[in-house]
Amino acid sequence: MKAVVMPAPGGPEVLLYEDIQEPGLESPSQVKVQIRAAGVNPVDTKIRSRGVFMADGLQAVLGCDAAGVVVEAGEAVQHLEVGDEVWFCNGGLGGSHGNYAEFAVLDACLVRKKPTTFNFEQAGAAPLxxxxxxxxxxxxxxxxxxxxxxxxxxxxxxxxxxxxxxxxxxxxxxxxxxxxxxxxxxxxxxxxxxxxxxxxxxxxxxxxxxxxxxxxxxxxxxxxxxxxxxxxxxxxxxxxxxxxxxxxxxxxxxxxxxxxxxxxTLMLTPMLRDLPEARDHHGEILEQCAELADSGKLDLRVSRVMPLEEAAEAHRLVEVGHTRGKIVLIP
The missing domain is CATH 3.90.180.10 (Medium-chain alcohol dehydrogenases, catalytic domain)
Structure with a gap:
C-alpha cells in the first residue's frame, strides 16, 4: 500500500511517499479500515521534527486522525461490520503505524461510526x-x-x-x-x-x-x-x-x-501509557460527538484538502500557523 514514511527526524522534506506492506488483522478484536481521509495535527509536525515517542519507532507512519470504511472485522467485533463508515484516533507516535496511509488495522474499541452529516474529510480531521x-x-x-x-x-x-x-x-x-x-x-x-x-x-x-x-x-x-x-x-x-x-x-x-x-490535557496519554480504559473512553467521546453533529450542534471546518503524497507541504502549512480549521490528506 502507499504511505508517507518518516525514516528520521527533520524538516518536512524527510517525509517520503512510498510503498510499504499492507497490514492484516492480528487478533479477533481488530478491524481493518480503508482510509479515506487523514487529519494533519500540530503534534504530527512536532514528532516529525523532534523524533517519535516510542523506542524503535522508525520508520514511522505519522497521523493520529482518520476516517474510512471497514473492509474486514475480526470475529470478536460486535459493534462494527464490513462497509461501515467510521472515524478514530490511533497510532502515529512511532510503534504502531499512523494514518498517512491507505489502510489501518486497530482494535475495534477505538473505532466508531462517523456522523452521517460529516463527509470523510470532516470526519478524518475531527477525532483528535x-x-x-x-x-x-x-x-x-x-x-x-x-x-x-x-x-x-x-x-x-x-x-x-x-x-x-x-x-x-x-x-x-x-x-x-x-x-x-x-x-x-x-x-x-x-x-x-x-x-x-x-x-x-x-x-x-x-x-x-x-x-x-x-x-x-x-x-x-x-x-x-x-x-x-x-x-x-x-x-x-x-x-x-x-x-x-x-x-x-x-x-x-x-x-x-x-x-x-x-x-x-494530553489526549495522547492513553496511547503513550497503554491505558485501555481511557482509550475506550475516547471511543465513547466520539459517539457523543457524532450525536451532536447529526443533531446540527457540531460542525468541523476543513481549511484545505490535499493528496497524501503532499504530506510534506501540509506540514509546512501547519508549521506556518494561524490556519482556520484543519488540513486533511486524501490517500
Missing part, C-alpha cells in the same frame, strides 16, 4: 481535536450550563470545536482571535464574544465582560505566555486548563490567591 476539547472542557474543566469559558485561539483546530462543545451545554463563550475575519468565523460557530488580542488586552476585556468576576474556565491552546497572562482572568475557585507545558518560569502567587485549579 474533538477528544482534546471534550476532555479539556468537561473532564478537566468541569464546564456546565450557565458558566463562562474563555477559549484561546478560537479559530484554530481545537478552538473552533471547543466553542461548539461549550455552547452545546449552554455555556457563555469568550474567545481570542487575531483578525476580524476570524472574529466573524468564531461568531458563526456560536461564540458570544470574539476578542481581537492583536488590538485589545484580553485581560482587560474579560474583566469588563465579566464585571470583574472573571471566567469559570480558561482553555489555553497557545503556551506559556498566554497561560501566565490568563491567570487573572479566572474567577476565584475557577479552572485553568492547558494543552501545553506552561514552562518553568511561572509565578503562581495569583493562581494560589484565587484558589485556581490548574489542569492539563
Amino acid at each position: 481535536v474533538l477528544i482534546t476539547a471534550w476532555e479539556a472542557l468537561f473532564g478537566r474543566g468541569r464546564l456546565a450550563e450557565g458558566q463562562t469559558v474563555l477559549i484561546h485561539a478560537g479559530a484554530g483546530g481545537v478552538g473552533h470545536v471547543a466553542i461548539q462543545l461549550a455552547k452545546s451545554v449552554g455555556a457563555r463563550v469568550l474567545t481570542t482571535v487575531s483578525s476580524v475575519e476570524k472574529a466573524d468565523f468564531v461568531k458563526s460557530l456560536g461564540a458570544d464574544e470574539a476578542i481581537l488580542y492583536t488590538q485589545e488586552d484580553f485581560v482587560e476585556v474579560v474583566d469588563r465582560l465579566t464585571k470583574g468576576r472573571g471566567v469559570d474556565l480558561v482553555l489555553d491552546t497557545v503556551g506559556p505566555e498566554v497561560f501566565a497572562k490568563s491567570i487573572p482572568t479566572v474567577a476565584h475557585y475557577g479552572d485553568l486548563v492547558t494543552l501545553l507545558d506552561p514552562g518553568g518560569e511561572q509565578v503562581w502567587k495569583e493562581a494560589r490567591n484565587r484558589n485556581i485549579r490548574v489542569g492539563f
Whole structure:
C-alpha cells in the first residue's frame, strides 16, 4: 500500500511517499479500515521534527486522525461490520503505524461510526481535536450550563470545536482571535464574544465582560505566555486548563490567591501509557460527538484538502500557523 514514511527526524522534506506492506488483522478484536481521509495535527509536525515517542519507532507512519470504511472485522467485533463508515484516533507516535496511509488495522474499541452529516474529510480531521476539547472542557474543566469559558485561539483546530462543545451545554463563550475575519468565523460557530488580542488586552476585556468576576474556565491552546497572562482572568475557585507545558518560569502567587485549579490535557496519554480504559473512553467521546453533529450542534471546518503524497507541504502549512480549521490528506 502507499504511505508517507518518516525514516528520521527533520524538516518536512524527510517525509517520503512510498510503498510499504499492507497490514492484516492480528487478533479477533481488530478491524481493518480503508482510509479515506487523514487529519494533519500540530503534534504530527512536532514528532516529525523532534523524533517519535516510542523506542524503535522508525520508520514511522505519522497521523493520529482518520476516517474510512471497514473492509474486514475480526470475529470478536460486535459493534462494527464490513462497509461501515467510521472515524478514530490511533497510532502515529512511532510503534504502531499512523494514518498517512491507505489502510489501518486497530482494535475495534477505538473505532466508531462517523456522523452521517460529516463527509470523510470532516470526519478524518475531527477525532483528535474533538477528544482534546471534550476532555479539556468537561473532564478537566468541569464546564456546565450557565458558566463562562474563555477559549484561546478560537479559530484554530481545537478552538473552533471547543466553542461548539461549550455552547452545546449552554455555556457563555469568550474567545481570542487575531483578525476580524476570524472574529466573524468564531461568531458563526456560536461564540458570544470574539476578542481581537492583536488590538485589545484580553485581560482587560474579560474583566469588563465579566464585571470583574472573571471566567469559570480558561482553555489555553497557545503556551506559556498566554497561560501566565490568563491567570487573572479566572474567577476565584475557577479552572485553568492547558494543552501545553506552561514552562518553568511561572509565578503562581495569583493562581494560589484565587484558589485556581490548574489542569492539563494530553489526549495522547492513553496511547503513550497503554491505558485501555481511557482509550475506550475516547471511543465513547466520539459517539457523543457524532450525536451532536447529526443533531446540527457540531460542525468541523476543513481549511484545505490535499493528496497524501503532499504530506510534506501540509506540514509546512501547519508549521506556518494561524490556519482556520484543519488540513486533511486524501490517500
